[in-house]
Amino acid sequence: MTAVQKLIGLLVLVVLLISASAGGVWRIQDWRYGKQLEEQARLHQDDLTAISGAATAQQQAEQGKRLALEQRLAIADKSHYQELTNAQKDQARLRDRLATADLRLSVLLDAQDNASGCAVPATAATGGLVHGASRARLDPAHAQRIVGITDDGDRGLIALQACLAYVRALTR
Numbered sequence: 001m002t003a004v005q006k007l008i009g010l011l012v013l014v015v016l017l018i019s020a021s022a023g024g025v026w027r028i029q030d031w032r033y034g035k036q037l038e039e040q041a042r043l044h045q046d047d048l049t050a051i052s053g054a055a056t057a058q059q060q061a062e063q064g065k066r067l068a069l070e071q072r073l074a075i076a077d078k079s080h081y082q083e084l085t086n087a088q089k090d091q092a093r094l095r096d097r098l099a100t101a102d103l104r105l106s107v108l109l110d111a112q113d114n115a116s117g118c119a120v121p122a123t124a125a126t127g128g129l130v131h132g133a134s135r136a137r138l139d140p141a142h143a144q145r146i147v148g149i150t151d152d153g154d155r156g157l158i159a160l161q162a163c164l165a166y167v168r169a170l171t172r
Helices: 003-099 140-171
Strands: 106-108 135-137
Touching: 003 140
Parallel strands: none
Antiparallel strands: 106 135
């Protein structure tokens, strides 16, 4: 072997050693960075799992609140419906009693009004009969209309109470 060949062989050997060491270093860096990336991915997945768990817990809490609100509203709705039903039954009984003349509505008359033509005095006479304020009976048709008006008013008040209860339940 000549000196040039030895030199070329030595250069080839040095290049091979440099290549082998570069490949080894590359491989070691790959393992190190791979482990770091693996650790980052694991930490990221842990963070995502924690965030997902917190979101699920918050969603369950909100669903619990919504269910409680729906139950309170259902109870309030049932209560107001029962009040409305009772008021309607009372009004129907009152209308029936007025229609059968079992009950008559009357109004107080002004004792100072002489134009009414009522001969019943507002004060008690000495004969022992006790008279209160003068009263006049209403025509059954007018009484029915008055009862209808009060029925509408009762329904309106019950509906208003239901609305107020609904708003209070929502703002709790």
